[in-house]
């Protein structure tokens with residue numbers, strides 16, 4: 001069973017998932033059949049088309065931290081203002 005928390009994300013190569021809008025360490029994945037899926041359980045994003053660079057997401061969201069928190073949502077168009 002995968003630990004949904006996992007170790008903290010380290011600075012360096014950081015990936016972001018287009019489907020669940022969460023960040024993970026580049027290289028992490030959840031193999032399903034022949035595909036490498038986003039490491040977050042239940043996410044249907046893969047690590048090919050749906051994996052974006054964290055630096056790319058941050059370019060549109062300069063307030064996001066340099067090193068994102070694992071499991072935290074980082075929407076592409078900013079956090080919703082309540």
Ligand SMILES: [Zn+2]
Nearest residue numbers: 017020038043
């Ligand atoms: Zn995902």
